Amino acid sequence: MRRLYFLAPDIPTAKAVVDDLLLARITWRHLHVLANHTVQLDQLPGASLLQSSDVVHALERGVALGGAAGAIVGLAALVFPPAGLIIGGGAVVTLTLAGASFGAWTAAMIGVDEPNARLQRFREAIQDGQFLIMADVPAAREEEIAQTVAKHVPRADPEGAEPTTPIFP
Numbered sequence: 001m002r003r004l005y006f007l008a009p010d011i012p013t014a015k016a017v018v019d020d021l022l023l024a025r026i027t028w029r030h031l032h033v034l035a036n037h038t039v040q041l042d043q044l045p046g047a048s049l050l051q052s053s054d055v056v057h058a059l060e061r062g063v064a065l066g067g068a069a070g071a072i073v074g075l076a077a078l079v080f081p082p083a084g085l086i087i088g089g090g091a092v093v094t095l096t097l098a099g100a101s102f103g104a105w106t107a108a109m110i111g112v113d114e115p116n117a118r119l120q121r122f123r124e125a126i127q128d129g130q131f132l133i134m135a136d137v138p139a140a141r142e143e144e145i146a147q148t149v150a151k152h153v154p155r156a157d158p159e160g161a162e163p164t165t166p167i168f169p
Helices: 011-023 056-080 089-113 117-127 139-152
Strands: 002-008 029-032 131-137 160-161
Touching: 002 011, 002 117, 002 139, 011 029, 011 131, 011 139, 056 089, 117 131, 131 139, 131 160
Parallel strands: none
Antiparallel strands: 002 131, 002 160, 029 131
16 A cells, blocks of 8 residues: 555545545545544544554654563573672563564654654645645556546645655554
8 A cells, every 4th residue: 555645725625635645545544544643534534652652663663672671671681690699591571572562652752743654745835834644556557546636636746755655553
């Protein structure tokens, strides 16, 4: 799946784009619309925290850094055991998993409050009142979907794509 980005200038245009994508058999759960916080997205599929915040990227970093820190602490405890304690490999694994869990938890809490770094290039347009439409489409249908949107809504030009997008239900 690839995530395509389209900018629409107003609500009627955004609704027309979403309708065209639904007619092209892109399911509702694969469409995400992001707008200025003052706009109500009544009949549009609003973007969730996974799309609008940096929680996924922060979670990845938190697991990696927390796991690495836990592994280092575990290896240090294995090499230099505290007085009177015998530490085995299980302690290293346990500390690595504990570090990864703690890193994931803290990073996710921070990432929820951060805007999505991948959407940085659209921030100004969204603040100016435009609507960012994100569509997760099969890579083979990318050109077809872009043509469908451009044919019915010429002002909603494709603004880019991500090579792979994990799909969360």
